[in-house]
Amino acid sequence: MKKPKLVxxxxxxxxxxxxxxxxxxxPDMYDITVFGAEPHPNYNRILLSPVLAGEQxxxxxxxxxxxxxxxxxxxLYLNRKVVQIDRQRRVVVADDGTEAEYDRLLLATGSxxxxxxxxxxxxxxxxxxxxxxxxxxxxxxxxxxRHAVVIGGGLLGLEAANGLKLRGMDVTVVHxxxxxxxxxxxxxxxxxxxxxxxxxxxxxxLPKHTAELLGGEDGRVKAVRFKDGEEIPADxxxxxxxxxxxxTLAEEAGLYCNRGVVVDDTxxxxxxxxxxxxxxxxxxGIAYGLVAPLYEQARVVANHxxxxxIAKYQGSVTSTKLKVTGIDxxxxxxxxxxxxxxEILLSDPMGGVYKKLVIxxxxxVGACLYGDTGDGAWYFQLxxxxxxxxxxxxxxxxxxxHLGDAGHAGQSKxxxxxxxxxxxxxxxxxxxxxxxxxxxxGLTSVDDIKRCTKAASSCGSxxxxxxxxxxxxxxxxxxLTPKTEKPICGCTxxxxxxxxxxxxxxxxxSIPEVMKALEWRTPNxxxxxxxxxxxxxxSTWPKEAKDDPQSRFINxxxxxxxxxxxxxxxxxxxxxxxxNAAELRRIADVADKYAxxxxxxxxxxxxxxxxxxxxxxxxxxxxLGMNSGHAYGKSIRTVKTCVGQEFxxxxxxxxxxxxxxxxxxxxxxxSPHKVKLAVSGCPRNCAESGIKDVxxxxxxxxxxxxxxxxxxxxxxxxxxxxxxxxxxxxxxxxGAFLQLYREEAFYLERTVHYLHRVxxxxxxxxxxxxxxQRLALYERLLYSLEGxxxxxxxxxxxxxxxxxxxxxxxxxxxxxETV
Amino acid sequence: xxSWQKICRIEDIPVxxxxxxxxxxxxxxxxxxxxxxxxxIHDKCPHKGxxxxxxxxxxxxxxxxxxxxxxxxxxxxxxAPDHGCAGRFELKVEQGEVYLAL
Ligand code: SRM
Ligand SMILES: Cc1cc2nc3c(=O)[nH]c(=O)nc-3n(C[C@H](O)[C@H](O)[C@H](O)COP(=O)(O)OP(=O)(O)OC[C@H]3O[C@@H](n4cnc5c(N)ncnc54)[C@H](O)[C@@H]3O)c2cc1C
Ligand code: SF4
Ligand code: FES
Numbered sequence: 001m002k003k004p005k006l007v008x009x010x011x012x013x014x015x016x017x018x019x020x021x022x023x024x025x026x027p028d029m030y031d032i033t034v035f036g037a038e039p040h041p042n043y044n045r046i047l048l049s050p051v052l053a054g055e056q057x058x059x060x061x062x063x064x065x066x067x068x069x070x071x072x073x074x075x076l077y078l079n080r081k082v083v084q085i086d087r088q089r090r091v092v093v094a095d096d097g098t099e100a101e102y103d104r105l106l107l108a109t110g111s112x113x114x115x116x117x118x119x120x121x122x123x124x125x126x127x128x129x130x131x132x133x134x135x136x137x138x139x140x141x142x143x144x145x146r147h148a149v150v151i152g153g154g155l156l157g158l159e160a161a162n163g164l165k166l167r168g169m170d171v172t173v174v175h176x177x178x179x180x181x182x183x184x185x186x187x188x189x190x191x192x193x194x195x196x197x198x199x200x201x202x203x204x205x206l207p208k209h210t211a212e213l214l215g216g217e218d219g220r221v222k223a224v225r226f227k228d229g230e231e232i233p234a235d236x237x238x239x240x241x242x243x244x245x246x247x248t249l250a251e252e253a254g255l256y257c258n259r260g261v262v263v264d265d266t267x268x269x270x271x272x273x274x275x276x277x278x279x280x281x282x283x284x285g286i287a288y289g290l291v292a293p294l295y296e297q298a299r300v301v302a303n304h305x306x307x308x309x310i311a312k313y314q315g316s317v318t319s320t321k322l323k324v325t326g327i328d329x330x331x332x333x334x335x336x337x338x339x340x341x342x343e344i345l346l347s348d349p350m351g352g353v354y355k356k357l358v359i360x361x362x363x364x365v366g367a368c369l370y371g372d373t374g375d376g377a378w379y380f381q382l383x384x385x386x387x388x389x390x391x392x393x394x395x396x397x398x399x400x401x402h403l404g405d406a407g408h409a410g411q412s413k414x415x416x417x418x419x420x421x422x423x424x425x426x427x428x429x430x431x432x433x434x435x436x437x438x439x440x441x442g443l444t445s446v447d448d449i450k451r452c453t454k455a456a457s458s459c460g461s462x463x464x465x466x467x468x469x470x471x472x473x474x475x476x477x478x479x480l481t482p483k484t485e486k487p488i489c490g491c492t493x494x495x496x497x498x499x500x501x502x503x504x505x506x507x508x509x510s511i512p513e514v515m516k517a518l519e520w521r522t523p524n525x526x527x528x529x530x531x532x533x534x535x536x537x538x539s540t541w542p543k544e545a546k547d548d549p550q551s552r553f554i555n556x557x558x559x560x561x562x563x564x565x566x567x568x569x570x571x572x573x574x575x576x577x578x579x580n581a582a583e584l585r586r587i588a589d590v591a592d593k594y595a596x597x598x599x600x601x602x603x604x605x606x607x608x609x610x611x612x613x614x615x616x617x618x619x620x621x622x623x624l625g626m627n628s629g630h631a632y633g634k635s636i637r638t639v640k641t642c643v644g645q646e647f648x649x650x651x652x653x654x655x656x657x658x659x660x661x662x663x664x665x666x667x668x669x670x671s672p673h674k675v676k677l678a679v680s681g682c683p684r685n686c687a688e689s690g691i692k693d694v695x696x697x698x699x700x701x702x703x704x705x706x707x708x709x710x711x712x713x714x715x716x717x718x719x720x721x722x723x724x725x726x727x728x729x730x731x732x733x734x735g736a737f738l739q740l741y742r743e744e745a746f747y748l749e750r751t752v753h754y755l756h757r758v759x760x761x762x763x764x765x766x767x768x769x770x771x772x773q774r775l776a777l778y779e780r781l782l783y784s785l786e787g788x789x790x791x792x793x794x795x796x797x798x799x800x801x802x803x804x805x806x807x808x809x810x811x812x813x814x815x816x817e818t819v
Numbered sequence: 820x821x822s823w824q825k826i827c828r829i830e831d832i833p834v835x836x837x838x839x840x841x842x843x844x845x846x847x848x849x850x851x852x853x854x855x856x857x858x859x860i861h862d863k864c865p866h867k868g869x870x871x872x873x874x875x876x877x878x879x880x881x882x883x884x885x886x887x888x889x890x891x892x893x894x895x896x897x898x899a900p901d902h903g904c905a906g907r908f909e910l911k912v913e914q915g916e917v918y919l920a921l
Contacts (some may be wrong), residue, residue, distance in 0.1 A: 272906040451901055524835060524853050527882035527889075550835040554873040554884040562884050598871040639851070806839045807827050807849070 006305065007092055007102035009249065011036025011080045013045055014294040015108025016064055020684075021158045021302030022348065023072055025493070025521070029306065032074045033100045033298060035083040037090070037431055040132055041066050044442045046291060046477050047277055049323045052163030056439065058132055063442040075100075085253035087271060102307060104273055107250055107261055111243040111279040111289070116151065120213030126237045129160045136808025138236065142167035145235030149173075149224050151210055153180040153302040155322055157240035162324045164236075174224070175206040176241075184320065184331040188347055189354040189370045194459060196352065205232075212235060245280045245287045260287040262512035265312045267301040277301045281315060290318050291477035296443060303493065308519070310491070319380050319476030321373070331469070333366035334358055341365065344397050357397060360391040362390045371764040375399035375784040377467045380480055423469065424455035424462045431469060438473045440619050442641055445479040447486070461713040484757060491520050503536050509545040510537065527553075532747035535634065536672060539742050542570035542784035549800060555632035558803060559791045560617055563610065568617060571631035572608040573667070576641040576659035576679075577605030590623045593696065602631070604638035604676070612659060618804050621792040627667070628792045634748070637676045639663040640688065644681030644698065651681035653698035659687075661675060665731055666738070668788040669781075672745040672754070676740065688712055690718050692749040694734050699723075707737055707763070708755035716752040719760060722768055736767045736774040739781035823911065823918040829855060830915070837872040837881075840919070847908055848872035849917065850892050852879060857917055858892035859869075859910045865903025 007024075008015050017033065020808070036042075047061040069076045078096040091101050113640045114130025115121050125141065128132050142164060150161040151296030153175030165171045175181075179190025180197075191298050193205055209227035213234070216222040225231045245260035256262050256270040260282030262316030267275050267283070278294045279287060288294060293316035303311035319332035330470065337343045337358045351371070357379065358366035363386050366605045367379040374495070377397065382389060389396055417423075419432030437443060449466050450457040451717040456466045470478045487493050494502070506516045511533050515525065525533065530551035537545035549557045560568035572587070587607060591599050597611035606629055612620055621628075630636055645651035659679040669675070678687040679696040691711035695718045702725035709718025722733055742762065747752040755763065767774050795804070832838050832851040839862055840847040846862035848871050856879070861870045869885030879892045889898040894906035909920035 070845065335914065454900070522878060524877045526877045526880075530875060532876065550833060551877065558873070562870075562873060564867070566868075566873070606905065618885065802831065802833060806841045806846075807831070 003029065004103040006030035006032045006104045006106065006152055007100050007402070007439075007619045008032070008034045008106040008108055009085075010108035010110055010142060010246075010278070010280070011042055011076070011078070012108060012110045012278065013042065013063075013291055014110070016042040017295050017298040018106060018277050018301050018305075019072075020064075020109065021299050022305050024490075025302055025306040025308070030072075030104070032072070033077070033102075034069070034074055035077045035082045035094055035098075035100070036119075037079070037819065038131055038133070039079045041069065041076070041078070046323075046474060047439065048132070049159040049701055050215075050439075052138055052160065053166050054163075056819065058135075061442075062438060079428050081251060085249060085274075087253055087274075090273065094295055094542050098634065102273070104275070106305070107269070107274065107276040107279045108278045109246040109249060109542065111245045111287070113239055114242040115239050116210060116241055117213055120215055120221065121239075123213055123215040123237075125235060126213060126221050126239065128239050129156055130243075132680065133307075138164060138238065139167060140170050141236040141710060146170055147172075147233045148238065149232065149234040150238045150240055151224075152240035152242070153177070153204070153206065154183070154240060155181065157238070157321060158197065159323055160238050160240055161714055162197070162200070164238075165200065165202055169204075171201075172203040172205055172234075174208045174210060174226075176202065176209065176377075178207050180204070180206070180762050181322075183292075184329070184368055185354075185370065186368075187286070188349060189368065192349055192352060192354055193327070193329065195323075210550075215314055223346075225262060232602075243279065245282065245288055247280055250274075250276070250280070260281060261395065262700065265300075265314060266304050267297055267313055268304070273768040275301050275305070284315055286315065288316065288318065291444070291474075292318065292479050293318055295477075296481075301492075308493070317384050319376070319475075319478075319480075321376075321471060323475050326369060329370050331366075331368040332376065333364075334360075335366035337366065340629055344393075346397050350654060355397060359389065359393075362388050362393075364389050364396070373472075374468065377464065377471055377480065381482065382758060384480070384701035385482060385757075387756070388761075398653070411448040417469075419696070423465055424457075425452075425453045426459050427457065429453050429455035434466060434469050435473050438470060443470070444474060444477055445481070447483075459713060473795050484749070488532055489526055491522040491525050491529050492518060494518050498747070499533070500536055500540070500744075503540050507541075508537070511551060525551075531634075535670060535672065535747050538747070539672075539784070543787075549803075556618065556634070557800075559628055559631040559632065560612065560614075565611075566647065567611045567613055569631070570608055570612050570617070570620055570624075571602060571604075571629040572626035573629040573663070574606040574626075576639055576656050577665040578641075578656060579607075584625075586624055591622065591813075594620055604631070605640050606631075606638065614804060615806065618795055622796045627790045630668070631672065634673050635671055635675070636663070636666040636669040637674050639666075640676075640678040640692070642680050642686040644679075648681055650760060651698070653681060653703065653727075654702045655679040655681035655687065655696075655698050658696065658703075658730060661727065662731065662734060665735065665782075666785070668790065669738070669785055671738070671742050672747050673750045675733070675741075675751070684803040691715060691719060694718075696730060696734070696739065701725065703727070705730065705733055705737075708752040710750055710752045719755070720764075721760075721764075732774065732778050733767065734782045736777035737763065739777040740766055741779075742781070742784075821909070821920040822913060826917045826919050828915050829857065829912065829917060832857070832917075835876045836878065837874075839870075840871045846870070846872070847919065848881075849919075850876055850881060852876060852892070857910060857912055859864050859908040859919055860890070860895040861906045861908075862890065863867075864888055865897055865905055866901065871905060 040102045040778040042064040044061040044063050050056040075806040082092045084093040091099050093099050112131050141255035147170040148164045148171045150157045150173045153173050161171045161173045179187050185304050211227045212225045214223040223231050224234045247261045251257045261276040263281045265275050277297050297313050300311040300313040303807045322329040341358050343361045344357040353371035356368045364463040417431045421431050423431050446466050456463040534548050555561050594616050596609045600608045602608045606723050606807045639659040639662045641656045644655030675693045677694045678689040678692040680689045689697050691709040695706040704723045705721045707721045710716040837848050837850045848862035850858045862870050864883040869883040873884040874881040875900045881890050888901045897903045897909040911918045
């Protein structure tokens with residue numbers, strides 16, 4: 001069968017990213033042809049600024065070398081500009097007469113610099129700043145001429161000016177408004193920026209209206225004249241006064257255009273065979289000029305070109321960053337304020353710091369930071385996720401660190417960190433390595449960084465820092481989509497939410513069924529998606545979906561925790577941290593009998609036998625005669641308790657008994673991530689209830705419940721949830737909340753992250769407001785736990801025996817065959 | 820000179836799972852994927868020696884249980900971006916019996 005033909009016009013960042021996404025989905029569905037007006041394969045346009053500044057070379061910024069096109073059998077016509085689209089014949093024609101037929105056409109022509117309509121704008125030495133050619137022209141001019149004038153004091157203009165200055169030119173920036181970056185900064189911050197750029201030797205004329213460019217006898221520009229009559233010398237004039245979507249080609253072909261090629265939410269133009277992506281496209285009235293939204297568009301177009309037809313582009317919140325080394329500037333969302341918005345300002349002109357946060361309806365909608373951009377990523381996340389910031393309003397300005405982040409106070413130092421400073425403590429990755437990888441491989445997300453450098457791929461506590469380094473390096477090109485919205489892994493386009501929903505709505509009960517229904521790209525997934533799917537299935541359809549041991553991480557398959565040398569640790573259940581002499585005696589005997597190298601008290605009030613050989617596990621369990629403590633699972637872990645009323649002079653309730661009852665109720669419970677509880681007998685809180693997934697504190701009149709605490713990678717204090725009077729109620733409210741979490745949270749999302757995602761109010765509505773709903777949740781929990789066997793007992797009885805028995809050593813076998 | 824040694828039957832290995840052959844010269848991990856292809860490599864991750872037999876199997880790959888390096892079962896090579904090789908063993912399957920060349 002002949003393949004349908006896909007033709008792409010414009011070989012730039014948005015277009016080629018679309019092809020990459022498409023090839024991931026359907027590696028050889030199309031016969032692909034690409035026309036590019038430039039003589040280069042796809043390169044990282046945003047890094048032209050560091051190239052101009054002499055920090056990188058053109059070779060460093062190539063994203064897809066020619067070999068990439070060859071590998072994917074893409075017909076590439078470089079240096080050829082398409083001049084006509086014949087929609088009747090479905091053919092495009094290039095300036096040298098080359099023709100290509102299409103079944104689908106993708107327009108990715110980007111945009112063109114806006115050239116001021118003033119006399120002299122055609123003179124030699126007058127250029128825009130858009131591509132490698134412009135950049136090389138500037139670099140070359142800097143070796144021969146002295147005076148450069150940059151028209152436009154926006155991000156692009158300032159990056160051009162900075163680069164030319166570093167190349168030794170005398171640079172003047174001419175700007176129409178009263179201050180620089182008037183669309184990002186207010187007057188104060190704009191002046192701050194101007195002062196620090198002046199300190200680097202740049203000159204500024206503003207507000208200033210360009211009237212005319214004057215040429216010399218050689219036809220080259222020699223001066224700029226302004227409306228007020230002033231004239232300054234200029235051997236090079238860079239126009240950076242804005243960009244215009246490049247839609248001429250589409251317009252001439254009769255496609256509906258209006259400041260760009262108009263597209264719908266599937267990125268389709270008015271001709272269903274033609275799609276547009278990138279800066280040339282106008283989506284809901286906006287033509288984006290930054291890479292991150294274009295990459296989102298690319299995913300959507302690819303999804304439709306591949307015939308899946310489910311993705312939609314719904315617009316993006318964008319952020320920008322000035323890429324001038326040593327100057328920190330970050331803005332995101334609607335940083336202009338005005339209208340019904342409120343603003344929180346911090347202005348310290350002497351200290352060179354300015355911050356503006358724009359708030360609307362208790363939500364952060366915009367941020368502009370100058371001088372200290374450490375919290376940029378955090379603010380950007382609050383903006384994108386639309387968090388209610390009511391509770392943290394009084395300290396929002398002081399940043400995330402202020403919210404308590406023990407041990408990670410260095411997070412906001414990304415920009416100032418030295419290249420050889422360690423970022424990822426687990427894998428020993430330094431900042432310089434990460435920056436280099438970002439630049440060399442055109443990385444745009446933290447996931448890319450993980451894959452490529454291994455940083456943030458272990459405990460993940462440096463993910464925030466990596467994100468900041470990413471933003472500091474590529475600015476607005478950083479893809480900061482929250483993990484929860486991204487596809488689960490490379491095997492699928494579905495994110496956790498859509499998979500959970502499909503499993504419920506379509507009543508899917510096995511992993512192969514899910515993979516078939518949701519068109520998984522790999523035959524049996526990978527180590528990331530399979531454990532998630534297995535959990536979603538067993539939590540959505542308890543007693544119906546079959547647990548798949550092969551889709552569980554080894555700890556949950558072996559019911560013990562693997563150690564670095566391949567042995568295992570064994571932590572028996574000790575409800576509420578209570579044990580007795582008989583248990584302790586058996587533990588001691590087991591430790592002797594199996595020569596267990598270490599016996600240790602855990603942080604969870606129980607005993608850990610470390611270094612057990614896998615073959616011994618079943619016998620160790622048998623001899624212990626105790627239940628599994630599930631210390632290895634995404635499951636219930638411990639319920640810590642204090643001594644409470646029975647013995648303690650301050651105790652108000654029997655916290656120990658309460659803990660035992662909870663641990664009994666929750667035995668064998670699988671969950672999205674591990675779940676830890678604690679019960680304290682009075683507000684002195686000796687069981688540390690304040691940092692548990694559910695923390696319970698007894699008071700004279702009953703029990704206070706707190707949820708969403710976490711004592712791990714990033715300490716999070718549990719939030720007050722409800723106060724109840726009886727121990728029955730403690731179980732019901734705790735059970736209902738945990739069941740909600742079990743049914744709705746994403747795999748590997750701790751309660752605190754779930755809570756932050758859905759909001760306390762949502763959980764209160766589900767669990768507190770409606771008694772019937774609470775009871776239903778609680779009953780669903782009890783139903784799913786009912787009859788679950790203790791996993792150790794099951795294995796002692798023979799379950800999964802092959803897991804624990806090695807195959808007989810070959811030497812011991814009698815049968816032999818010689819080759 | 821090596822000789823073929825009978826190890827087990829295909830059904831003894833769980834689908835998308837593994838079994839371990841204990842051996843003085845280092846354990847061998849025998850894998851079975853969902854196409855009933857059988858592979859044998861050193862049960863020792865080229866990264867820090869993790870027991871590969873304990874990893875999650877998918878396609879023709881196993882993810883090491885310790886730090887998630889991905890190892891190609893057919894060659895024993897680590898997949899990009901990591902480098903290293905676990906070393907493979909010759910193997911044949913006849914009438915449902917798995918033989919290793921040892
Ligand atoms: C054994 C124990 C340390 C000890 O000797 O005390 C321990 C050992 C491990 N912890 Fe822990 N944690 C232990 C108590 C804790 C505690 C304290 C507590 O539970 O009160 C915390 C902080 C509280 C919390 O979780 O909110 C804790 C926070 C973590 C984290 C970070 C979790 C987070 O969401 O931030 C991890 C990593 C993870 O789960 O992804 C972790 C992961 C681990 C693992 C399982 C790492 C691994 O995957 O191999 C360690 C296994 C070591 C081994 O070789 O067996 N451990 N770990 C403790 C067992 C408690 C128990 O009886 O079950
Ligand atoms: C100096 C500079 C710095 C930047 N810094 C940042 C930044 O920090 N962060 C950020 O997010 N963004 C930045 N940008 C913007 C970013 O580079 C663009 O948003 C992005 O490149 C747009 O992608 P695109 O594919 O739509 O267009 P382009 O990448 O411009 O690709 C369009 C391609 O189509 C070709 N073309 C046009 N017409 C035709 C035709 N008729 N036939 C054949 N080929 C044609 C063009 O020659 C061009 O190669 C910067 C841009 C510049 C110039
Ligand atoms: S036991 Fe916990 S804190 Fe200690 S090294 Fe292991 S994961 Fe880290
Ligand atoms: S030992 Fe295998 S990944 Fe580290």
